[in-house]
Amino acid sequence: MASIMPSSDRQLKIRALFDEYIELYAARDDRLTTFFSEDFCGYTGGGSVLVTDRDEWVRITRQDFAEVPERIRIEMRDISMQDLSEHVVSVTAFFNIHLPVPDHVLAREVARLTLIFRLEGESWKIVHSGISIPYHLVLDGEVYPLKNLQERNRELEALVEERTRTLNERESFYRLLTEDAMDVIWRADSELRITYISPSDERLRGYKSDEVVGHHVLELFNEEGAAIVMEAWRKRQEAERAGNRLGFVSFEAPHRCKNGSVIWGEVFSKAMRDESGKITGYHGITREITTRKQMQDQVRQLAFYDTLTQLPNRRLLSDRLSQVLAASKRFGRHGALMFVDLDNFKPLNDKYGHFVGDLLLVEAANRLKACVREMDTVARFGGDEFVVMLGELDADRTKSIAQAMAVAEKIRLRLSATYHLNIVHERMAESSVEHHCSASIGVFVFLDHEDSPDDILKWADKAMYQAKAAGRNTIRFHEADDAA
Numbered sequence: 001m002a003s004i005m006p007s008s009d010r011q012l013k014i015r016a017l018f019d020e021y022i023e024l025y026a027a028r029d030d031r032l033t034t035f036f037s038e039d040f041c042g043y044t045g046g047g048s049v050l051v052t053d054r055d056e057w058v059r060i061t062r063q064d065f066a067e068v069p070e071r072i073r074i075e076m077r078d079i080s081m082q083d084l085s086e087h088v089v090s091v092t093a094f095f096n097i098h099l100p101v102p103d104h105v106l107a108r109e110v111a112r113l114t115l116i117f118r119l120e121g122e123s124w125k126i127v128h129s130g131i132s133i134p135y136h137l138v139l140d141g142e143v144y145p146l147k148n149l150q151e152r153n154r155e156l157e158a159l160v161e162e163r164t165r166t167l168n169e170r171e172s173f174y175r176l177l178t179e180d181a182m183d184v185i186w187r188a189d190s191e192l193r194i195t196y197i198s199p200s201d202e203r204l205r206g207y208k209s210d211e212v213v214g215h216h217v218l219e220l221f222n223e224e225g226a227a228i229v230m231e232a233w234r235k236r237q238e239a240e241r242a243g244n245r246l247g248f249v250s251f252e253a254p255h256r257c258k259n260g261s262v263i264w265g266e267v268f269s270k271a272m273r274d275e276s277g278k279i280t281g282y283h284g285i286t287r288e289i290t291t292r293k294q295m296q297d298q299v300r301q302l303a304f305y306d307t308l309t310q311l312p313n314r315r316l317l318s319d320r321l322s323q324v325l326a327a328s329k330r331f332g333r334h335g336a337l338m339f340v341d342l343d344n345f346k347p348l349n350d351k352y353g354h355f356v357g358d359l360l361l362v363e364a365a366n367r368l369k370a371c372v373r374e375m376d377t378v379a380r381f382g383g384d385e386f387v388v389m390l391g392e393l394d395a396d397r398t399k400s401i402a403q404a405m406a407v408a409e410k411i412r413l414r415l416s417a418t419y420h421l422n423i424v425h426e427r428m429a430e431s432s433v434e435h436h437c438s439a440s441i442g443v444f445v446f447l448d449h450e451d452s453p454d455d456i457l458k459w460a461d462k463a464m465y466q467a468k469a470a471g472r473n474t475i476r477f478h479e480a481d482d483a484a
């Protein structure tokens, strides 16, 4: 993940909050729990159990603080921020933890903390936290795979003993030291044929090591994963040609399991070289991140999609509108934006309840999607209001208006066909509600950056109200001359 400097006020603010959080953590001050959102969830010590109860997390934090009550020192190494959406920011930091115990082994390890902040009302709250173990032994700048496994195990045992001597055993720290047994350690030759893979791959993907050794690295991945690996490989070759020797390269990719399932792994890989600097092979570690990936997907899904219809929400529509405008500028082709508002939807809610209204909204969403091309966007704007955006129409305005009209008419007809809504009652009994409704559609055809995104939405909305006023089940275009 590339490290980015805070570029906006928002990122500066998050950075300040993050620093405050780290300071409270170092000071063992449980006021940091005020940062946690009501629907907080997190992983402790890189463990695999997701704690979804905020109070439980507060308890774990306090226990953690009670066990090492003195101030600890955090030596920050790297920090990166990623905007997941307008209201969700993820911060990943790499640091060394210095316990108040001289030369403690933890100080030599790099821990990774990911916090996901979400704007709740006026303030940013932490909705997810995960602390993960060290990938690097900072002392020699190498990852574990360089060492032979047995040596590593002996080291681990010694670390655990040391840990037991100096501190009472605490589950989270214990895991911090031992969990890398879950990581898969591997080596490959310069042609990317696997020469060694640790037994943990069998636990992770179900393959015994002799089923993997001798095979090409790409066979570890599914098609999507193989493309990610090839891209990472291409970048490495490019850097090599330019005389840059990359250190660790990391990427996230879906892996293939023996039982046909797919898991996500985070791969850290590094080239091995001979004395002349020629690459003789690669080695690295792979850690499973399926759950983390699912969390990120969930956060993205919540941030950008409507939960009822799974259509893009306003925020994603706004991003896509900017993209369509940029493309329109580049290629000189028109686009169209339509506001589609259902007519007389409220009586259905009033008569049968919101649940039945929801069924109609989902059906309307499906009908809308069926009316447009894959590249177009259908978004839910809120309530019974949808937005359809068509990109890459014609360079000629009249032709573009005719194309938009054809799609709008198709939508009007499809949405006015009778709805048969199937309701499942208790004990699987079913009944069907028949409903008739139509839609009023307002269309605005745009070109280039002649109009701002806000104006485009405003004109299409205005045209939709004109369609309502004209008796509903109607299409109206906003013409540039009616701008006032």
Ligand SMILES: Nc1nc2c(ncn2[C@@H]2O[C@H](COP(=O)(O)OP(=O)(O)OP(=O)(O)O)[C@@H](O)[C@H]2O)c(=O)[nH]1
Residues within 6 Å of the ligand: 308, 341, 342, 343, 344, 345, 346, 347, 349, 353, 354, 355, 356, 357, 358, 361, 382, 383, 384, 468
């Ligand atoms: N079932 C359901 N109803 C919703 C949802 N969001 C908003 N609504 C309802 O949708 C209705 C929208 O109101 P209107 O657009 O004024 O209703 P309408 O009968 O279609 O009126 P016209 O647009 O003037 O034809 C209100 O009754 C809202 O309560 C939702 O997620 N599910």
